[in-house]
Amino acid sequence: MNRRELLTGAAAVALFAASARAQEQPKPATTPAQDLFADGSPFSREAVQDLARSLAGRGYEEPKGFLPQSFADLPIDVYRTIQPKPERAIWANDSRGFTLSPLPGGFIYRQPVRIGLVEDGAVKMLADETGWFDFGKAPQPQADKPFPLSGFSSRAAIDQPSEPRDFLTFQGATIFRALARGQIFGASSRGLAIDVGEANGEEFPLFRAIWIERPSQGSDALTVHALLDSRRVTGAYRFLIRPGEITTIDVELTLFAREKLGHVGVAPMSSMFLFGPNDRVGFDDVRGEVHRSDGLQIWYGGGEWxxxxxxxxxxxxxxVFGDNSPRGFGLFQRERAFRPYNDLARRYDRMPSVWIQPIGDWGEGQLQLVEIPTDTDIHENIVAYWRPKAPIEPGKPFNMTYRMHWCWTPPDRAAGAGVVQTACGTAGGKRRRFVVDFQGEGVADPARAPAIRPNVSTSVGTIRDVVGVANPDIKGYRVAFTLDPSNEELCELRLTLETDAGRIGETWLYRWTA
Structure with a gap:
């Protein structure tokens, strides 16, 4: 299965599936659904939860868009010429620290998103109109007809006090992106993942509506609420967003299932990995590495990194990585030098790492990593998320809370030593030579190197020629070894650094495939 087949099949299932039959739900909504879309109506997180509960008690209805056909067929380079008018930016003149701009429908963004502001506890909906945008090279739509919004972006003075710039976007299904000081957009997140990699295809929920609270004077946070809807589930989300050296997003979610959900992904992240020093077979490129993230970091509930x-x-x-009450996980961009990427246009060295910090006891489940083959850097072919062991049942609200860190270096990290490079190349025939470099306090002193023992193992095949030495150029430690897979097509590799006092730093895991 290639990337295009996977996405095409998944989109067909998720976006064009027949309506699901209604399921009984507890207590009717206490706030009529229409109240949240009427100017002047009172707003609260509980009202969004009531609306989601009410929707879950009815069958799914495919959202009805009104995007002009000429915009549904726009190529990406033309769509990108449509820009929000700076003079129409919301809160541009009241010194609140944040401004908002609606984003237009078009290209792949064909489902309308209703967007409202919350000011003094009351709703004020944004008009679906062409006046928000300069249409650039795109055709000019009729001004007297509604024009759909597809999300919003927010600007803040994240780098310089007098130079606000985009640091946050919500657009497309339940996708959102953020960045930290000095960064550019890279990896993305979603509100929810359903049936990723399943034979029946992935189901893609939508944020049907978004409400943004007007920040109080001097506030450093932006609060966003969203209504999730999908064939088998609805949900109410609250995002508390603080931009800065590390941009944090606190996520509170409440889900209401229309049907029993067995494969749900919480805190899903998506990224791109095309090639790097560990995997560049078949890529003849002037760039040494091409990826938005280069690894998955896990902090198990038992303490192992x-x-x-x-x-x-x-x-x-x-x-699949089974665990009970994980302490954290994320997709990281550890290589921060420009030269390995050698790409002035995309600047992968400036893209954020994303670290998930669970809040509360998440119980038993699995961290799942999905790697999809791709031959181009335009596809997000990496997905990671937490899959709870227990299914989500109709009639039982499902709640979870977590904090996201969009950052250069995550606030949590393994003590002693962390992996900074994984390189792989031929050792003749099917044999592969690996080089793994570690850095950290536990391996910085070359005099301690003789006391360190690399422990390398493989699920099948044979490990040979293991060498561990100090690497003074990086003030670290290098392990080199050869994998002989024999006739096997897949080997699960494991490497730890050990001394008489115990293990140092994090465990290196790797899946080699022929």
Whole structure:
């Protein structure tokens, strides 16, 4: 299964599925649905929850868009010429620290999103009109007809006090992106993932409506509410967003299932990995590395730290990491130098890492990593999320809370040593030579190197020629070894650094495929 087949099939299932039959739900909504879309109506998080509960008690209805056909067929380069008018930016003149701009429908953004502001506790809906935008090279739509909004972006003075710039976007299904000081957009997140990698296809929920609270004077936070809807589930979301050196997003979600959901992904992240020093077979490119993220970091509930480098496999790969009450996980961009990427246009070295910090006890479940084959850097072929063990049942609200860190370096990290490079190359025939570099306090002193023992193992095949030495150029430690897979097509590799006092730093895990 290739990337295009996976996405085409998933989109067909998610966006054009027949309506699901209604399921009984507890207590009717206490706030009529229409009240949240009427100017002057009172607003609260509980009202969004009531609306989501009410929708879950009815069958799913496909959203009805009114996007002109000429915009549904826009190529991406033309769509990008449509720009919000600066003079129409919301809150531009009241010194609130944030401004908002609606985003237009068009290109792949064909489902309308209703957007409202919350001021003094009351709703004020934004008009679906052409006046928000300069249409650039796109055709000029009729001014007297509604024009759909597809999301919003927000600006703040994240780098310089006098130079606000975009740091946050909500657009497309339940996708949102953020960045920290000095960064550019890279990895993305979603409100919810359903049936990722399943044979029946992935289901893509939508944010049907978004409400943004007007910040109080001097506030450093932006509060966003969203109504999620999908064939089998609805939900109410609250995002508390603080931009800065580390941009944090606190996410509170409440889900109401229309049907029993067995494969749900909480805190899903998407990114791109095309090639790197561990996996660049078949890529003849002036760039040494091409990725928005280069590894998955896991902090298990029991305390173990794991680093799993990403790969671009020949076939769809799903890796599962079981745990109970995880302490954190995320998709990281650890390589921060420009030269390995050698790309002035995309600047992968400035893209954020994303770290998820669970709040409360998440219980049993699995962290799932999905790696999808791709031959281009335009596809987000990496997905990671937490899958709770217990299914979500109709009639039982499902709640979770977590904090996202969009950052250069996450606030949590393994003590002692962390992996900074994984390189792989031929050792003759099917054999592969690996080089793994560690940095950190536990490996910085070359005099301690003789006391460190690399422990390397493989699920199948044979590990040979293991060498561990100090790497003074990086004030770290290097492990080199050869994998002989014999006739195997897949090997699960594991590497730890050990001393008489115990293990140092994080565990390196790697999946090699032929």
């Amino acid at each position: 794991v680093w799993r480098p990403l790969a671009n496999p020949n076939e769809l790969q799903i890796s």
